[in-house]
Amino acid sequence: MKNSRKRKMSISGGGITDHDEDRKRGDFVGSTPKETAEQLQLFICSHETNSDSNFRSIFLSVWSRTDLESGGGSGGGFQDYGSVSDPFDIVRTKSASVDSLKRWRQAALVLNASRRFRYTLDLKKEEEKKQIIAKIRTHAQVIRAAYLFQSHGEKADGTPKSPPSPIPTGNYKVNPGQLASMTRDHDFPALQNFGGVNGLAEMLKTNPDKGINDDEANILDRKNVFGSNTYPRKKGRSFWRFLFDACRDTTLIILMVAAAASLALGIKTEGIKEGWYDGGSIALAVIIVIVVTAISDYKQSLQFQNLNEEKQNIQLEVVRGGRRVEISIFDIVVGDVITLKIGDQVPADGVLISGHSLSIDESSMTGESKIVHKDHKSPFLMSGCKVADGYGTMMATSVGIHTEWGLLMASISEDNGEETPLQVRLNGVATFIGIVGLVVAVSVLVILLIRFFTGHTKDDKEQVEFIAGKTSLGDAVDGAIKIFTVAVTIVVVAVPEGLPLAVTLTLAYSMRKMMSDKALVRRLSACETMGSATTICSDKTGTLTLNLMTVVEAYICGKKNDPPNDTSALPPKIVSLLVESVAQNTTGSVFLPEGGQEIEVSGSPTEKAILQWGVNIGMNFEAVRSESSIIHAFPFNSEKKRGGVAVKRPDSEVHVHWKGAAEIVLAACTRYMDIDGQLVPLNEEKVEYYKKAIEDMASGSLRCVAIAYRPCEAETVPTGEDELAQWELPEGDLVLLAIVGLKDPCRKGVREAVELCVKAGVKVRMVTGDNLQTARAIALECGILASNADAEEPNLIEGKSFRAMSEDRRLEVAEKISVMGRSSPNDKLLLVQALRKRGHVVAVTGDGTNDAPALHEADIGLAMGIQGTEVAKESSDIIILDDDFASVVKVVRWGRSVYANIQKFIQFQLTVNVAALVINVVAAISSGDVPLNAVQLLWVNLIMDTLGALALATEPPTDHLMDRHPVGRREPLITNIMWRNLLIQAAYQVTVLLTLNFRGIEILHLQKESDEHAKKVKNTLIFNAFVFAQIFNEFNARKPDEMNVFKGVTKNRLFMGIVGLTVVLQVVIVMFLGKFTTTTRLSWQLWLVSIVIGFISWPLAVVGKLIPVSQKPFSEYFTDIFKPCTSKHRNEGGNENGE
Secondary structure, X not given: OOOOOOOOEEEEOOEEEEOOOOOOHHHHHHOOHHHHHHHHHHHHHOOOOOOOHHHHHHHHHHHOOOOOOOOOOOOOOOOOOOXXXXXXXXOOOOXXXXXXXXXXXXXXXXXXXXXXXXXXXXXXXXXXXXXXXHHHHHHHHHHHHHHHHOOOOEOXXXXXXXXXXXXXXXXXXXXXXHHHHHHHOOOHHHHHHOOHHHHHHHHOOOEOOOEEOOOHHHHHHHHHHHOOOOOOOOOOOOHHHHHHHHOOOHHHHHHHHHHHHHHHHHHHHHOHHHHOHHHHHHHHHHHHHHHXXXXXXXXXXXXXXXXXXXXXXOEEEEEEOOEEEEEEHHHOOOOOEEEEEOOOEOOOEEEEEEEEEEEEEOHHHHOOOOEEEOOOOOOEEOOOOEEEEEEEEEEEEEOHHHOHHHHHHHHOOOOOOOOOHHHHHHHHHHHHHHHHHHHHHHHHHHHHHHHHHOOOOEOOOOOEOOOOOOOOHHHHHHHHHHHHHHHHHHHHHHOOOHHHHHHHHHHHHHHHHHHHOOEEEOOHHHHHHHHHOOEEEEOOOOOOEOOOOEEEEEXXXXXXXXXXXXXXOOOHHHHHHHHHHHHXXXXXXXXXXXXXXXXXXXXXXXXXXXXXXXHHOOOOHXXXXXXXXXXXXXXXXXXXXXXXXXXXXXXXXXXXXEEEEHXXXXXXXXXXXXXXXXXXEOOHHHHHHHHHHHHHXXXXXXXXXXXXXXXXXXXXXXXXXXXXXXXXXOOOOEEEEEEEEEEOOEOOOHHHHHHHHHHOOOEEEEEOOOOHHHHHHHHHHHOOOOOHHHOOOOOEEEHHHHHHOOHHHHHHHHOOOOEEEOOOHHHHHHHXXXXXXXXXXXXXXXXXXXXXXXXXXXXXXXXXXXXXXXXXHHHOOEEEOOOOHHHHHHHHHHHHHHHHHHHHHHHHHHHHHHHHHHHHXXXXXXXXXXXXXXXXXXXXXXXXXXXXXXXXXXXXXXHHHHHOOOOOOOOOOOOHHHHHHHHHHHHHHHHHHHHHHHHHHHHOOOOOOXXXXXXXXXXXXXXXXXXXXXXXXXXXXXXXXXXXXOOOHHHOHHHHHHHHHHHHHHHHXXXXXXXXXXXXXXXXXXXXXXXXXXXXHHHHHHHHOOOOOOOOOHHHHHHHHHHHHHHHHXXXXXXXXXX
């Protein structure tokens, strides 16, 4: 090698280790790129996740990589992440800082961290993921750098190195290793050795124009030889892992230890036959809680797993057998010819067949936001990168794990973790309740221990349990353990561990159901945030309209051509130019199947409509495309709102064709072709005629597109490939060929959907790139504008007018805007920022690549599933699979349903909490005994946490939800209505059950029974009545603000099933498991009493709902009470600081 001082490198557990003292930059040049690649490939394949500073320092110093892990802000919009004082006040987790995420985790009172934080972002894993991505990106950088150092393949003596000879594999003349090496190393000599793109296509038995044969045997053969476009995924957690996580609950562990001690003491004192019941029953109850919890969590995880796979299943267009077909990204095979357009993701490694102004954003692989231009000199495309501009076709050469992207995806685990604002707030509620419960439990423990050791506690036979100096140590310890067990169980009931997890449960349920409503949720938080949305900024085309366009009007040769397909009166020259323009200036295609079947037109809806019109006026797509060739293209641009191509004709003449927004293209025209085929100057009168035609078509809700061209003098057209790539197509002095009007009907039901939004307090705004008059007509048809009187500024505004305003003026006007026409993506972003600064919760729909900043900036970004680009989808939070506005409204309903279901569960759980705590505390203080023992409380906890969440968190949305206004993100979770309901129910339960506790024996006429039996019957009735009170109250919780709590109850089978299961299990517990739960069988009369006690909660709830509540949240009354004290304290503090 050139350099005598060689560097030896080896792969070790910690990464790459250096065996040479000399670390100078020049030392690495001696290694071949292939060696470098192989060493790094080994390293990457090891999936090392630990930080490797040595690895990074070597390559950072050698190749001076910059901005490897670059991240962007949100573009300067309104950022509201919550208050510093309250760690649980994070109103927007979409871009929350790591510090705020750490802060709320540290502040939360948690009994089982692995379970509580399972569906939150794993901050440690996220950091490890970044490190792996950095290393794999480094790999890509090293390959390129190594090739730069070696002067693109020259040997030491300066002669070019000979590329490797093709090695056949299967029926193909090249093997997967060579293909992967070529694209990964960007090895241009290797491509030339294969005979260029055409030679490689021959080796892979594909055609650059028609693609591979679309038969199953051929596709299966390619998958067997070259692999499939999938990568090994890390297995999801098994059920046993969830079981293990459920066991890690601190209180359950303590209870198991207490149960073991109780079991040992019981067996020692009473023998194995009778002595195992106390300890064994607690252990069994804990095991049941653990198993039920694990099953519930496991089922949730499977739902998230299925949704995750759906998110990765990208649909794209390939050419097979000469026909464009849409397939899944996972079905791509080596040899496939793939069409690429702006916003697409490159689905596999490959080489460019043809491209026009094709630019690729390789930041996902390199970490640098540099846009790379692709042409025949730089033809290699990397999987996972995005098309930033232009269009073209590529041939897939490596798929799946043979690509760097596949390697990266296999190395990082897909983390479903992501906290939602509601989840964070519920952790705050759970922490507050938990602290109260902890204080209560400690108080009960202290009181009971004092009473026990001072001889004030009596057993069932009314004998003092502890007498100093007489009671044995075993009996004393056993008594203390029972007291300790009760206190710990109070903590289990008091700390609502299931409360934050109920959010995940209802979100998992909602996400699954939303799929059938054509909405795929990418970010959990968007699901609930949508319930708070106050405004929706919607696109027009495809969202409010059907996206099924047809050309219904055409103005050609200075007059209206009616019908638009009739060319009989038109000169042949203009028909020829129109056909050439339509066929060449397009990203769509026309396929004519053999056997005279109907033609197939593909492309965007606008492209399809114009191509179909071209076919109708006599266009032979394939013939026109083969006669002339595109030498340069300016892809359609949403800023300039037009796109153009330069076409070289058979006679070497060059025509530049433009197509775009009618009034913009018309402004660039100076001439038009008349009925005789002569070029005539566009005078003022003719311009006005065309403007009037555009206005009339737009008023009829037609999209207006102008087609123009200009011949180019040969001397003005660059000849070199590099100069041609930099050439700017002439935009002025155009000849107008035609103006066409495209009809895109409104979607059925869109007017009703808009009206529903208005009723629900959500303002719908249309933001479109179309002509203002077209936008106005569609807005009136959809109900966004109520009448013509509303169709004035600032209700109706052009993007450029809004853009030109000062920021203060924009904030003022944004509130009033209903329709924005001729808007650019930046105008949409400015509108979103202005609305968010005004305090709105903004949902935005978008489908284009340039919509990505607005989708990211919005509180909820909604990308279109059919017309949306991959860039738009990746920036979004929810994908609307059918592109229909009615589906957006369904998402609003589901968002509100999530919030409402959580509130139902909170009301139900807090009622149980308050009642259970008060009953046990009062009983403990007054009599030294608790009516609800540890096993009974664990059963109540199971009803309350897991079963209650399942029943209430899975209520489907109702129309009633859309009668309310959006829920403010800072509104209290527990509303005044909920406080009223839960306090009435808790007060009722506490009153009845404490009465039974203190006067139960007299009320039930049990004086003649033995004290032990009477006490057992009384306590069993309290337990039974308490459980039935919760079962009946579960119905009340379904409708906190409605009288009829049974409405739709039979439709919710899960709710009915859980209520039924709870009743059956309660009967089994009381009638057959008395030994375990320390209960006795009840007579039918006492069963009736239990049911009546529960039943009374229904009429009580109806009466309670007649009590009016204040609009001012209860919490603010407490704030007002303490405000003078805090103000005084702050003033004193301020004075001290001032002094």
